[in-house]
Amino acid sequence: MELQNIREHCQAAQRRRVELTSLEQEINEDREAHFESVNMHLERLLDKADQDLALLRHMAYHYRT
Numbered sequence: 001m002e003l004q005n006i007r008e009h010c011q012a013a014q015r016r017r018v019e020l021t022s023l024e025q026e027i028n029e030d031r032e033a034h035f036e037s038v039n040m041h042l043e044r045l046l047d048k049a050d051q052d053l054a055l056l057r058h059m060a061y062h063y064r065t
Helices: 002-015 022-064
Strands: none
Touching: 002 022
């Protein structure tokens, strides 16, 4: 969600046609790349949590029977 807000902010800045220095552009690109990598990491963690939950439910079902 935060990544989407950042992209919208960047698009709004582009529409305003604000001239950024090369350093500011590089910082923005680095920031977006960092957020994308964090987002991918969090998605992997969520997938792992979903797998763990499915395994626990499976084990609980068999333990009860």
